[in-house]
Amino acid sequence: xxxxxxxxxxxxxxxxxxxxxxxxxxxxxxxxxxxxxxxxxxxxxxxxxxxxxxxxxxxxxxxxxxxxxxxxxxxxxxxxxxxxxxxxxxxxxxxxxxxxxxxxxxxxxxxxxxxxxxxxxxxxxxxxxxxxxxxxxxxxxxxxxxxxxxxxxxxxxxxxxxxxxxxxxxxxxxxxxxxxxxxxxxxxxxxxxxxxxxxxxxxxxxxxxxxxxxxxxxxxxxxxxxxxxxxxxxxxxxxxxxxxxxxxxxxxxxxxxxxxxxxxxxxxxxxxxxxxxxxxxxxxxxxxxxxxxxxxxxxxxxxxxxxxxxxxxxxxxxxxxxxxxxxxxxxxxxxxxxxxxx
Amino acid sequence: xxxxxxxxxxxxxxxxxxxxxxxxxxxxxxxxxxxxxxxxxxxxxxxxxxxxxxxxxxxxxxxxxxxxxxxxxxxxxxxxxxxxxxxxxxxxxxxxxxxxxxxxxxxxxxxxxxxxxxxxxxxxxxxxxxxxxxxxxxxxxxxxxxxxxxxxxxxxxxxxxxxxxxxxxxxxxxxxxxxxxxxxxxxxxxxxxxxxxxxxxxxxxxxxxxxxxxxxxxxxxxxxxxxxxxxxxxxxxxxxxxxxxxxxxxxxxxxxxxxxxxxxxxxxxxxxxxxxxxxxxxxxxxxxxxxxxxxxxxxxxxxxxxxxxxxxxxxxxxxxxxxxxxxxxxxxxxxxxxxxxx
DNA sequence: GACTTGAGTACGAATATAACC
DNA sequence: AGGTTATATTCGTACTCAAGT
Numbered sequence: 001x002x003x004x005x006x007x008x009x010x011x012x013x014x015x016x017x018x019x020x021x022x023x024x025x026x027x028x029x030x031x032x033x034x035x036x037x038x039x040x041x042x043x044x045x046x047x048x049x050x051x052x053x054x055x056x057x058x059x060x061x062x063x064x065x066x067x068x069x070x071x072x073x074x075x076x077x078x079x080x081x082x083x084x085x086x087x088x089x090x091x092x093x094x095x096x097x098x099x100x101x102x103x104x105x106x107x108x109x110x111x112x113x114x115x116x117x118x119x120x121x122x123x124x125x126x127x128x129x130x131x132x133x134x135x136x137x138x139x140x141x142x143x144x145x146x147x148x149x150x151x152x153x154x155x156x157x158x159x160x161x162x163x164x165x166x167x168x169x170x171x172x173x174x175x176x177x178x179x180x181x182x183x184x185x186x187x188x189x190x191x192x193x194x195x196x197x198x199x200x201x202x203x204x205x206x207x208x209x210x211x212x213x214x215x216x217x218x219x220x221x222x223x224x225x226x227x228x229x230x231x232x233x234x235x236x237x238x239x240x241x242x243x244x245x246x247x248x249x250x251x252x253x254x255x256x257x258x259x260x261x262x263x264x265x266x267x268x269x270x271x272x273x274x275x276x277x278x279x280x281x282x283x284x285x286x287x288x289x290x291x292x293x294x295x296x297x298x299x300x301x302x303x304x305x306x307x308x309x310x311x312x313x314x315x316x317x318x319x320x321x322x323x324x325x326x327x328x329x330x331x332x333x334x335x336x337x338x339x340x341x342x
Numbered sequence: 343x344x345x346x347x348x349x350x351x352x353x354x355x356x357x358x359x360x361x362x363x364x365x366x367x368x369x370x371x372x373x374x375x376x377x378x379x380x381x382x383x384x385x386x387x388x389x390x391x392x393x394x395x396x397x398x399x400x401x402x403x404x405x406x407x408x409x410x411x412x413x414x415x416x417x418x419x420x421x422x423x424x425x426x427x428x429x430x431x432x433x434x435x436x437x438x439x440x441x442x443x444x445x446x447x448x449x450x451x452x453x454x455x456x457x458x459x460x461x462x463x464x465x466x467x468x469x470x471x472x473x474x475x476x477x478x479x480x481x482x483x484x485x486x487x488x489x490x491x492x493x494x495x496x497x498x499x500x501x502x503x504x505x506x507x508x509x510x511x512x513x514x515x516x517x518x519x520x521x522x523x524x525x526x527x528x529x530x531x532x533x534x535x536x537x538x539x540x541x542x543x544x545x546x547x548x549x550x551x552x553x554x555x556x557x558x559x560x561x562x563x564x565x566x567x568x569x570x571x572x573x574x575x576x577x578x579x580x581x582x583x584x585x586x587x588x589x590x591x592x593x594x595x596x597x598x599x600x601x602x603x604x605x606x607x608x609x610x611x612x613x614x615x616x617x618x619x620x621x622x623x624x625x626x627x628x629x630x631x632x633x634x635x636x637x638x639x640x641x642x643x644x645x646x647x648x649x650x651x652x653x654x655x656x657x658x659x660x661x662x663x664x665x666x667x668x669x670x671x672x673x674x675x676x677x678x679x680x681x682x683x684x
Numbered sequence: 685g686a687c688t689t690g691a692g693t694a695c696g697a698a699t700a701t702a703a704c705c
Numbered sequence: 706a707g708g709t710t711a712t713a714t715t716c717g718t719a720c721t722c723a724a725g726t
Contacts, residue, residue: 014717025690030719040688060465061406062717065695070403071465079432081627086428090421094452102446102465110436122399123413123444230631256628263631285423286598289572289605291633356696367711372698382709404696407716 013054022050033058064124071101073312074120076141077131079107082228083255083284084200084301085131088153091305092129099313101126113140121148127312129153134197149315151308155199164321166308170200173297173328174207174251177279180295180330181249182215184337186277189217190247192236192257193224204253204281220247225257233260241268248276249336255280255287255296262290262335278335293333300326355396364392375400406466413443415654416462418483419473421449424570425597425626426542426643427473430495433647434471441655443468455482463490469654471495476539491657493650497541506663508650512542515639515670516549516593519621522637522672523591524557526679528619531559532589534578534599535566546595546623562589567599575602583610590618591678597622597629597638604632604677620677635675642668 019026024047031039032047039047050056064070073096077085089105096103104123106116120128127149130141141152145163155167181189191208194201205222212219223239225232233252237260240247252258258280262272270276272292280287283298303326311321361368366389373381374389381389392398406412415438419427431447438445446465448458462470469491472483483494487505497509523531533550536543547564554561565581567574575594579602582589594600600622604614612618614634622629625640645668653663 016717026718027690027692027720028688031689034719038688043688057460057464059407059717061403061412062695063719064403065401065407065697066717066719068695081429081432087423090423090449093447094449097448097461098452102461104444104446105435106439107432107436110440118399119439119444123402230628234631259628259631263633266633286572286601289576289601291605291608358696368697369699369712370710373710376698380709385709401696404716405698407718408696408698410716 013056014059015056018047018050018054018056021054022046070124070126072123072125073101073103073309074116074123074125074128075103075105075131076108076113076116076120076128076137077105078133078137079109083282084299085133087301088131088305088308091302092309095306095309099309101309101313108137113137117144127151127316129308129312133199135199136197138199149312151312151315151321153304153308155203164311164315165323166304166311167199167325168299168301168304168328169325170203170328171207171210173281173299173330174204175211176328176330177251177281177295177297178208178211179215180332180336181251181277181279182211182217184249184277186249187217188220188245188247189249189251190220190240191222192233192240192250192252192261193222194228194253194257195226196224201253208251225260228254228256230256230260230263233257234264235260237261237264241265241270246276249273249279250276251279251281253281255282255284255294258294258296258335259290262294266291273334273336273338277337280335283331287331288333290335292335292339295333295336296331298329298331300328355398356401357398360389360392360396360398363396364388412466412468414465414467415443415445415651416458416465416467416470417445417447417473418450418455418458418462418470418479419447420475420479421451425624426641427475429643430473430647430650433644434651437648437651441651443651443655450479455479459486469493469658471650471654475541477541478539480541491654493654493657493663495646495650497545506653506657507665508646508653509541509667510641510643510646510670511667512545512670513549513552515623515641515672516546517553518670518672519593519623519637519639520550520553521557522674522678523593523619523621524553524559526591526619528589528591529559530562530587530589531591531593532562532582533564534575534582534592534594534603535564536570536595536599537568538566543595550593567602570596570598572598572602572605575599576606577602579603579606583607583612588618591615591621592618593621593623595623597624597626597636600636600638600677601632604634604636608633615676615678615680619679622677625673629673630675632677634677634681637675637678638673640671640673642670 015026015029018029029047032044093103108116130152132138132141132152132154138154142163144150151164153166155170193205209219223236225236252261258278265276272278280294280296283296287294287296314321357368357371360371371389374386435445450458472494474480474483474494474496480496484505486492493506495508497512535547551561565578567578594603600620607618614620622636622638625638629636629638656663
């Protein structure tokens with residue numbers, strides 16, 4: 001009786017239906033789907049045709065139940081509609097799909113990290129990617145790592161087993177940006193930092209400091225507005241302007257901060273880059289159309305997302321993932337060099 | 343033997359384990375989880391305690407298999423990292439979770455819409471939300487609607503059963519923006535439009551035209567750059583500047599276009615808003631820090647996302663969803679009224 | 685004996701039906 | 706009876722093992 005069409009409602013076809021139509025057992029159908037090489041070509045053809053004719057599709061729930069593999073991956077990322085995290089989420093998703101996984105995203109913020117984990121575990125995810133910008137999030141990621149495969153995306157975090165960490169080299173990006181300003185002849189280069197509890201913010205501070213030091217320049221205090229937004233950059237720039245010896249260049253920890261800073265500079269009647277050069281970080285959309293176009297550091301978020309997924313899949317499949325660190329890339333525009341290109 | 347801990351590997355506990363520990367049958371455990379009112383309080387307590395002690399968690403795959411309900415919802419959205427779609431996706435996700443659903447997002451772009459549908463159907467999603475900015479996408483959404491519950495987010499699309507459509511009233515937003523400029527005394531108000539195949543672009547054109555007409559003003563030709571980016575806005579603005587009688591105000595179909603247009607105006611040595619007033623659309627992050635801060639129209643994407651999800655859940659549960667149309671809101675800044683406020 | 689195919693059962697939760705106090 | 710609990714079966718796929726060529 002199994003598989004027989006016994007009602008009026010047309011249910012979606014199951015293996016047994018395909019088997020009946022092809023004149024084989026459901027087991028053979030299963031084999032055609034999973035190990036086609038074990039089935040005689042002529043039989044396989046018949047089964048494949050039956051599948052096509054019926055529009056048969058595997059039932060993932062049943063499959064997951066039998067294999068204990070859900071093909072689901074959880075992605076935890078901060079709720080902030082920030083450029084980096086959202087770019088990454090997209091990249092991870094695309095990479096996952098082409099690897100046969102579906103991603104479920106969730107933010108810990110309306111509720112709690114524990115609640116998110118619970119949500120994921122109930123769904124039966126095979127692994128989790130945690131976009132962990134702060135130490136707190138990273139610590140939670142580490143806690144999970146004992147339970148199931150976890151990959152953290154966290155710049156500047158120590159890579160301690162069993163947690164695998166993927167990151168962009170923020171320190172290098174910051175050094176590149178700072179070097180660029182030094183090469184232009186600047187000697188008083190300020191830094192507008194992001195929130196200190198973010199790895200990215202700290203790494204960029206360190207890169208800036210390191211490059212200044214290696215050039216024999218004085219390392220001023222870090223300025224910060226408290227957040228990553230343009231309003232914070234505006235406030236930070238105002239502080240800088242009140243300083244006894246005003247900097248001739250500002251390296252902002254992201255493009256939004258830079259945007260706010262540029263506005264503050266304009267308000268103060270200063271020209272960019274003639275009076276103060278500005279460099280941002282991220283290369284978000286439209287930075288080329290800021291006033292003036294913003295020199296910034298592009299981050300390979302797509303790469304990073306792919307790497308994160310690859311590392312997670314490797315962990316799930318029991319392989320040992322390789323450490324990955326993608327290089328950022330300086331994009332020079334007018335906010336640092338002027339329209340004449342120098 | 344069922345439920346007995348017979349191996350060395352500690353598997354996650356199943357219902358039978360909970361039942362054994364609580365001294366009841368698995369059926370009672372199931373009832374405690376699904377219809378607690380049918381279980382005597384004392385028994386329920388024991389079961390709940392056993393659940394807590396074992397850290398038991400329901401297996402969604404098994405549950406989905408038995409109930410034919412996956413608790414999964416598919417979200418199709420264009421790959422573009424555009425403000426609207428990504429905001430919506432986030433809102434939908436949050437709303438879904440609080441309704442007990444998980445969302446799986448996918449973009450049709452690397453592959454095909456059919457492929458995405460296949461992906462979703464194989465996963466067993468209970469319904470799909472299609473963010474359909476163009477007629478083509480909307481048509482595909484309509485095709486699906488016969489197969490399973492579908493809600494489309496599409497501005498300006500006819501609401502024909504069985505497809506339920508949710509949207510923001512773009513025409514009203516455009517009218518508000520245009521009205522604002524008319525009230526400021528402008529008589530030559532140009533419009534920089536988005537790609538014509540987008541519903542949103544068309545609705546904004548219509549709103550602009552309608553408001554001009556109702557004010558007895560001439561309706562000029564629409565200008566467009568071909569896309570939604572700042573570069574397109576820049577190009578479109580250059581066209582406007584070459585016109586015999588230059589407009590005194592520009593209403594751009596989104597903030598990026600406005601940003602590009604403002605840059606073109608600056609390049610031409612024009613002041614904003616004294617020479618040309620500019621209004622955008624979307625109120626993306628940081629528009630308050632543009633040069634000058636941009637007057638724009640805020641869209642309630644969160645609301646829209648929630649509405650879309652609510653409509654889909656209603657459809658899934660067999661209820662009849664209500665039509666929803668959220669109002670946009672004009673945000674006045676200096677790009678139209680100047681720093682003095684008028 | 686290599687190659688194919690089939691029968692039977694496990695996976696974990698839900699539920700209809702029957703049994704219990 | 707009336708409120709609770711137990712037994713048996715179902716969902717659709719995968720996989721072990723055995724049987725057929």
